[in-house]
Amino acid sequence: MDKRVLIWLIAVIAVVALLLAVTTPAATIHKKVDSAELIRLQGSGVMVVDVRTPSEFASSHIPGALNVPLDQLQQVAVTWSTDRAVAVYCATGARSANAAAYLAGQGFTKVYDLASGIASWTGSVEGGSGQGSGSPAAAAGSVKTDGRPVFIDFASST
Amino acid sequence: MKPLVERLAREYKGKIEFRRYVDSGDPEGDRLSQAFNVQYVPTFVFVNSDGSLSGQPIVGGVDEATLRQRLDLLR
Numbered sequence: 001m002d003k004r005v006l007i008w009l010i011a012v013i014a015v016v017a018l019l020l021a022v023t024t025p026a027a028t029i030h031k032k033v034d035s036a037e038l039i040r041l042q043g044s045g046v047m048v049v050d051v052r053t054p055s056e057f058a059s060s061h062i063p064g065a066l067n068v069p070l071d072q073l074q075q076v077a078v079t080w081s082t083d084r085a086v087a088v089y090c091a092t093g094a095r096s097a098n099a100a101a102y103l104a105g106q107g108f109t110k111v112y113d114l115a116s117g118i119a120s121w122t123g124s125v126e127g128g129s130g131q132g133s134g135s136p137a138a139a140a141g142s143v144k145t146d147g148r149p150v151f152i153d154f155a156s157s158t
Numbered sequence: 159m160k161p162l163v164e165r166l167a168r169e170y171k172g173k174i175e176f177r178r179y180v181d182s183g184d185p186e187g188d189r190l191s192q193a194f195n196v197q198y199v200p201t202f203v204f205v206n207s208d209g210s211l212s213g214q215p216i217v218g219g220v221d222e223a224t225l226r227q228r229l230d231l232l233r
Contacts, residue, residue: 035213092220116223116224119216120227121214122228125214136211137211139193140209143190146175148175148207149212150175150177151175151177151205151229152178152203152205153159153176153202154196154201154203155160155179155199
């Protein structure tokens with residue numbers, strides 16, 4: 001083969017490969033995770049975002065979480081790099097599902113959603129109901145047990 | 159939530175002590191309600207046998223799968 005033809009061929013292949021690399025979107029992760037998996041992801045530096053209201057966040061939240069209420073997510077998320085891993089959660093999983101879908105739609109490639117929200121969270125918490133005097137952790141110590149674990153239902157009458 | 163909690167109480171009988179406090183008047187219920195700063199019902203609290211808190215109290219309705227998951231984590 002003519003040397004010049006070969007050089008042209010290599011050049012064309014290089015340009016096509018470059019175009020494919022630029023135009024092909026990165027693989028997207030958008031998945032629901034449980035408490036254990038989120039704890040593992042925290043270890044790898046995921047940004048944990050609590051999309052509940054500030055008052056809900058103040059009452060208790062996952063340590064290290066950033067509070068960005070769902071209605072403010074749009075304006076705050078533009079400041080984040082889309083290749084950053086983000087894990088969202090709310091109270092029960094409804095708002096965070098919307099948040100996760102929004103972020104994925106904006107091009108975030110690693111989006112995680114805590115299934116069933118903070119209600120399913122089994123790790124430690126911070127905030128008004130976290131550790132310390134007057135907190136549920138302190139109150140739990142005052143629960144008399146007969147050697148078995150205790151489930152307490154502060155219930156309505158129905 | 160009552161039928162679900164009652165069903166789970168039967169299922170976990172002997173393994174987990176189920177307590178249900180409705181309204182005020184029960185001194186222990188009032189004390190714990192104050193200690194846990196319960197503001198809404200239902201609120202569910204999970205306490206391990208050593209008196210440590212297991213996870214986060216659940217405020218409001220919750221699905222059966224989540225409740226079971228939390229009960230199964232009690233030790």
